Amino acid sequence: xxxxxxxxxxxxxxxxxxxxxxxxxxxxxxxxxxxxxxxxxxxxxxxxxxxxxxxxxxxxxxxxxxxxxxxxxxxxxxxxxxxxxxxxxxxxxxxxxxxxxxxxxxxxxxxxxxxxxxxxxxxxxxxxxxxxxxxxxxxxxxxxxxxxxxxxxxxxxxxxxxxxxxxxxxxxxxxxxxxxxxxxxxxxxxxxxxxxxxxxxxxxxxxxxxxxxxxxxxxxxxxxxxxxxxxxxxxxxxxxxxxxxxxxxxxxxxxxxxxxxxxxxxxxxxxxxxxxxxxxxxxxxxxxxxxxxxxxxxxxxxxxxxxxxxxxxxxxxxxxxxxxxxxxxxxxxxxxxxxxxxxxxxxxxxxxxxxxxxxxxxxxxxxxxxxxxxxxxxxxxxxxxxxxxxxxxxxxxxxxxxxxxx
Numbered sequence: 006x007x008x009x010x011x012x013x014x015x016x017x018x019x020x021x022x023x024x025x026x027x028x029x030x031x032x033x034x035x036x037x038x039x040x041x042x043x044x045x046x047x048x049x050x051x052x053x054x055x056x057x058x059x060x061x062x063x064x065x066x067x068x069x070x071x072x073x074x075x076x077x078x079x080x081x082x083x084x085x086x087x088x089x090x091x092x093x094x095x096x097x098x099x100x101x102x103x104x105x106x107x108x109x110x111x112x113x114x115x116x117x118x119x120x121x122x123x124x125x126x127x128x129x130x131x132x133x134x135x136x137x138x139x140x141x142x143x144x145x146x147x148x149x150x151x152x153x154x155x156x157x158x159x160x161x162x163x164x165x166x167x168x169x170x171x172x173x174x175x176x177x178x179x180x181x182x183x184x185x186x187x188x189x190x191x192x193x194x195x196x197x198x199x200x201x202x203x204x205x206x207x208x209x210x211x212x213x214x215x216x217x218x219x220x221x222x223x224x225x226x227x228x229x230x231x232x233x234x235x236x237x238x239x240x241x242x243x244x245x246x247x248x249x250x251x252x253x254x255x256x257x258x259x260x261x262x263x264x265x266x267x268x269x270x271x272x273x274x275x276x277x278x279x280x281x282x283x284x285x286x287x288x289x290x291x292x293x294x295x296x297x298x299x300x301x302x303x304x305x306x307x308x309x310x311x312x313x314x315x316x317x318x319x320x321x322x323x324x325x326x327x328x329x330x331x332x333x334x335x336x337x338x339x340x341x342x343x344x345x346x347x348x349x350x351x352x353x354x355x356x357x358x359x360x361x362x363x364x365x366x367x368x369x370x371x372x373x374x375x376x377x378x379x380x381x382x383x384x385x386x387x388x389x390x391x392x393x394x395x396x397x398x399x400x401x402x403x404x405x406x407x408x409x410x411x
Contacts (some may be wrong), residue, residue, distance in 0.1 A: 013024050014124070015233075016140060016141050016144045017138045017146055018200055019139040019140040019141070019144055020144075020148075020201055020293070021150075021198075021199055022135065022136065022138075022139055022199055022200055023148050023151050023152055024197050025195055025196070025266060026132045026135060026136050026155065026199075027151060027152055027154065027197045028155065028195055029132065029153035029155070029196065030087070030129070030132055030152055030153070030155030030156050030159060030193055030354075031155045031157070031158035031159050031162070031190050032077070032158075032159075032162075032188060032191065032192040032195070033093060033096070033125070033129065033188055033192035033193075033195075034129060034155065034156055034159035034163075035158070035159040035162040035163035035166065035188055036100070036122075036125070036163065036184075036188050036189070037126060037129065037163065038157070038159060038160060038164050038167075038265060038269045039163035039164060039166060039167040039181055039184070039185065039245060040062075040065070040181070040250055041062060041170055041184065041245060041265070042124065042164045042167050043178055043181055043258075043262075044059075044061050044062050044065070044119065044260055045058050045059045045061070045062055045135075045245060045246075045248055045249055045369070046058075046170070046178070046248055046249070046252065046261075047061070047107065047115070047177070047178040047181075048057070048060060048061040048062070048112070048115065049249065050177065050178070051106070051107075051110060051111070051112040051115055052112050053112070055373045055374075056369055056370055056373050056374040057112075057369060058156075058249060058369045058373060058411075059245050059246070059249070059365060059366075059368045059369030059372075060116060060366070060369060061115055061116050061119040061160040062119070062245050062365045062368070062369075063150050063203050063362060063365040063366045063369075064116045064117075064120045064123065064128055064367075065099075065120070065122045065123045065314075065365075065388040066123060066241070066361045066362040066365045067097070067120065067123060067191050067195035067362050068095075068099075068119070068120040068121060068122060068123015068124055068126070068127070069123040069124070069126040069127040069130065069354075069358045069361075070123070070127075070354075070359050070361070071123070071361050072095075072123060072124050072127035072128075072246055072359035073127050073130070073351055073354035073355045073357075074248040074352065074354075074355050075351075075356055076088055076091065076092070076124075076127050076128060076131070076352035076392055077131070077348075077350050077351030077354065078351060079091065080131065081204055081346065082203075082204075082407075083203065084201065084202075084203035084204075085131065085135045085138065085195045085196075085199060085201045086197070086199045086201070087194075088128060088131065089128050089131075089132075089135075089196045090193060090196060091124065091128065091200075092124055092125045092127065092128020092129065092162045093125065093126070093128070093189045093190075093192065093193040093196075093210035094124075094189075094193075094304075095121050095122065095123070095124025095125045095127075096122060096124070096125030096185065096186075096188070096189035097186055097189045097190060098118075098121045098124075098379045099118045099119065099120070099121030099122030099123070099124065099125065100118065100122065100182045100183075100185035100186045100189070100320055101114065101118070101182075101186060102114060102115075102117055102118030102121060103115055103118030103119060103122070103182045104118075104179055104182040104183060104186075104225055105118075106118055107176050107177075107178055107179050107295065108176055108179065113251035118182075118321045122185075127190065127354065127358070128238035129190070130354050130358075131350070131354075132152050132155075132358075133149045133153060133331075133334055134334075134338065134346075134350050135152075135199070135369070136148040136151070136152040137149055137338045138201050138324070138346075139200070139201055139202075140166065141284045141340070145286055145335070145338060145339070146279075146280040146283045146288075146335045147280035147281070147284070148280075148332060149280065149334055149338065150276045150277070150278075150279045150280030150283075150331055151276065151277075151280070152276075153197075153273060153276040153279070153331055154273050154274075154276035154277050155273070156269065156272060156273035156276070157270065157273040157276070159269065159273075160266055160268075160269030160270040160272065160273055161266060161270070163266075164263070164265045164266040164269065165262065165266060166181075166184055167181050167184075167262055168175065168258070168259050168262040168263075170183075170184055171258060172208045172381060175233070197315050199335055200405065204346075209337070210358045212223045214342055214345035214348065215341075215345060217348060217349075217352050218350050220341060220345060220348070220352070221352075222272075223340060223341075224339040224404055224407055225337075225383060225404065226335055226337060226341065226349070227400070228336070228400045228401060228403070228404040229333045229334075229336040229340060229351055229353075230333075230337065230356055230357070230398065231397055232292050232296070232329055232332070232333040232336075232397045232401060233329070233330055233337065233357050234356055234357045234359075234361075235296075235318070235319060235329070235355065235360070235394065235396060235397035236296070236299065236325070236326050236329030236330040236333065236361065236397070237326065237330055237357050237358075237361050238357075238360035238361045238364040238393065239299055239322075239326075239351060239364065239393055239394070240272075240299075240322055240323075240325075240326040240330075241361045241364045241365055241368070241392070242364035242365070242367060242368050242371075242388065242389065242390070243302070243303075243306070243318075243319070243322055243368075243370040243386060244265065244268060244319070244322065245266060245320060245364075245365050245369075246368040246369070246371065246382070246383070246386045247261065247265065247268070247315065248261035248262075248264075248265065249369075249372045249373065249382075250310075250315070250372055250379050250382065250383040250386070251264060251315055252380050253372070253378075253379025253382070253383075254380065256312060260312060264315050264319055265319070267316050267319060267320050267323075268319035268320060268322060268323045270320075270323070271320040271321070271322070271323025271324050271327075272323035272324075272326055272327055273323075275327040275328065275332065276327060279291065279327060279328060279331045280331075282328075283332060283335055284330075288332050288335050288336045288351040289332075289336075289401060289404065290330050291331075291332040291406050292328065292329055292332035292333055292336070292401055293398070293401055294328050295324075295325045295326070295327065295328025295329030295330070295332060296325070296394055296397055296398050297325075298328065298331055299321075299322065299325035299326070299329065299390065299394060300325075300390070300394050301321050301325070302305045302317075302318045302319070302321035302322040302325055302387075303387040303388075303390045303391070305317050305318040305321060306318035306383065306386075306387045307388070309318055309385055310380055310383065311397060318387075329397075337349070337350075337353060347403065361408040363379055364391060367389065368386065371386045371389060372385075372386055372387045
């Protein structure tokens with residue numbers, strides 16, 4: 006009888022936290038699709054070499070990668086709320102520096118601002134883990150999925166507000182970064198409503214958990230990290246280069262914004278049912294489906310450069326990311342113990358955003374410097390997906406073939 010009562014009580018708290026995190030994902034999260042849509046174009050306007058156009062986007066990811074482990078440890082000690090306050094502060098600082106850089110036409114300052122924006126991006130990555138902190142085993146995949154679904158509103162607000170503000174001020178792109186500052190200042194108040202206990206300091210005789218190397222030797226953890234990294238890195242590789250490819254093929258910045266809106270919607274709309282699909286069919290099948298859909302996105306992208314090709318490819322890219330990344334996150338969340346949470350989640354995001362950093366660095370070079378035209382660069386971007394999809398697919402098949410006891 007006690008056990009039957011405890012789960013509803015636990016999930017009542019979890020549902021409240023999910024509501025807060027969904028709203029935060031929608032409001033604060035709007036800055037990321039906005040910046041990823043127009044940051045490369047802004048960088049292109051400031052850089053002396055077009056090959057460096059996406060370097061500011063790479064700096065965001067580098068900032069996120071460098072922040073992931075210390076921010077995870079900070080949250081383990083001071084709680085999720087404090088960590089999310091730090092993330093919002095990084096968003097304000099980064100956007101402020103980037104805005105000043107645009108006024109001064111300084112590419113170096115613009116990259117510095119992008120680096121601080123990475124602090125926010127890192128914090129946002131922990132929203133999904135925060136959703137799982139107070140959830141029961143049964144509710145955990147759904148909690149993660151619901152929070153990711155909060156990106157649905159950010160998919161509309163971010164790129165569309167970017168289209169509206171990109172030329173709103175005398176300095177192009179400046180209005181975008183002013184909007185980002187407002188998002189962080191207004192949205193941070195939401196975290197006061199989070200009800201996630203600060204982890205208690207472990208007693209001297211408490212279990213210490215496995216070391217990082219021991220965790221990575223766990224098959225499910227290893228495959229979850231590989232699949233999460235590949236799903237996120239390939240999504241970033243293609244999405245970062247998309248606005249450059251769209252404009253390079255003769256379409257407008259507004260077209261690029263609409264395509265990214267469709268992409269981000271496709272990233273988050275499936276989150277309304279991804280958790281249910283994981284519960285029904287198993288996490289391995291959902292991750293595998295995501296990898297297949299990512300491959301399909303590459304096929305569609307390489308078949309032509311009509312606007313419909315861009316729309317279809319980017320929407321498939323979003324759905325594939327959703328299944329692959331949420332599936333991998335769910336697999337990881339169930340494969341480590343509470344005392345290992347800070348260590349494992351920080352290491353996971355360090356590896357994931359390390360892969361995303363490489364992808365974003367490669368994106369600008371591939372789209373602008375791997376061929377004579379934007380079409381050739383776009384082909385190179387999508388061909389680059391192949392070996393990594395093979396890696397993730399092979400790892401997943403290997404896991405499925407392991408004896409059940411393992």
